[in-house]
Amino acid sequence: MPEIRVTSAFDRPALDASPLDSANLNDTVSTDLHLNPPLVLKVQNRFAGLSEVFYSRQPPAPLSDPWLVHANEDAGRLIGLDRDAMHSQAFLDVFSGRAPLPGGDPLAAVYSGHQFGVWAGQLGDGRALLLGEAVGPEEAYELQLKGSGRTPYSRGADGRAVLRSSIREYLASEAMHALGIPTTRALAIVASDDRIRRETMETAAIVTRMAPSFVRFGSFEHWASRKQPERVRELADFVIANYYPECLTPPDGEAEVPNGVYLRWLGAVVRRTAEMVADWQLVGFCHGVMNTDNMSILGLTIDYGPYGFMDGFNAHHICNHSDSSGRYAWDAQPSIAHWNLYALGSALMSLLDNEEAALRSQLDQFEEIFLRRLYQQAALKLGLLEWRAEDSALLNSLWSLMHNARADFTQSFRRLAKVRIDDNAVDADGETFRDLFIDRDAADAWLETYRARLRLEARPDAERAAAMNRVNPIYVLRNHLAELAIRGAQQRDTGPLEALLNALRDPYTERPGLEQYASLPPDWASDISVSCSS
Known part of the structure; x- marks a missing residue:
């Protein structure tokens, strides 16, 4: 397997030139608002202060008989909302599209882009609306409804999102955030029995997304x-x-x-x-x-x-x-x-x-x-105190070993913490790194090289293992786990969703009772397929 580098078989787009001009910044408009207590927010509309050619104003198309699938209380705290507010009727009404966000200014933004390397021309928020920007204690977040109906940029589509994809986005946002990877967040999912067609007939939902800005390349x-x-x-x-x-x-x-x-x-x-x-x-x-x-x-x-x-x-x-x-x-x-x-x-x-x-x-x-x-992060994942130039060969040989065996990505790194520096010592109790590989000789050969590298730093096994477990997750959002949460929510059982979120919010700490979220995927997981349809 080739080394991971940035060299590419894809030609880069040309750097075109166009003339200069200038424009002035627009002033921020800020408004205090109070929805039906206890929902209290402060809203501003900085993006709406741009020239009107950047967006189209319109209200959302509400869902019929909406119900709250989940409210992300961690995200809510970022904009000053507590649990009571997030389970209020006012909250459900606003984030199902049934009531306006007071002080908001709903709009869909226009943009274009390259899709699969081909210029696609004008695109835009085809099923999303920016309600406004909630000012939290430390930062302001744009609140965007995804799945709130057609906009001028829908290109003939229905402007809706299905419950399946909405839950996947909701879970991914929280999982990536907990892993420390920059991401948009999700505030809530609201669902309905409204039927919409994708590959099959599915039910509609709206996920409320949060980000400081949704401006794109x-x-x-x-x-x-x-x-x-x-x-x-x-x-x-x-x-x-x-x-x-x-x-x-x-x-x-x-x-x-x-x-x-x-x-x-x-x-x-x-x-x-x-x-x-x-x-x-x-x-x-x-x-x-x-x-x-x-x-x-x-x-x-x-x-x-x-x-x-x-x-x-x-x-x-x-x-x-x-x-x-x-x-x-x-x-x-x-x-x-x-x-x-x-x-x-x-x-x-x-x-x-x-x-x-x-x-x-x-x-x-x-x-x-x-x-x-x-390399900085790989050093932490491998339990190294510093990265040396020759360590790239160690990492690349690990990629090749894992690739050839189709070894589980998450468990491969997690189990490395169980490796002892002394090659005469038995690995720590339970499942070991080499158990993931059919070719045990190849795994042992790599482990010999890895142990030799560890000896150069002579870091105590327990200290290194604890440090590695702080950066190598044990719980990640595997497709089959998301699928189980989706199936539950489709029956209005949100227990699996909440339990999965509980695991994902602290992905590095092994906890009793969560073994199913750390296990290798079941055989049926290989049949899960995801596509651009949502």
């Missing part, structure tokens, strides 16, 4: 493709002022350079994206649809569709059965992220006086940043 591509550099600049200035204020001035001791604000900002987006994807790789996460319209300008994992955490490791794993070419396979994700950043860079050329060299200087930092993050 494709948001900039849209205006660049229309040769409206003034809109590119307006959106860039908005994003920088509100989410990247550190880019407004050069670092201490450095002189300002031409277009320095935009160069620093692009460099920051490159860094956040590279580090996010490195984190994906090290938990075996596959996004499935890394189109440029699904890439967050804030470096968040966004738009959970056909995603998956790998069970048996396959470096070429494709989690989306709609991805016939394997463009978004696990081992392709770093290169695709870099490709997408080049597409973003092309859209930003007008901000940089068409200075391609300056732009490339930022984009081409990706590989170094990605590998630095990958």
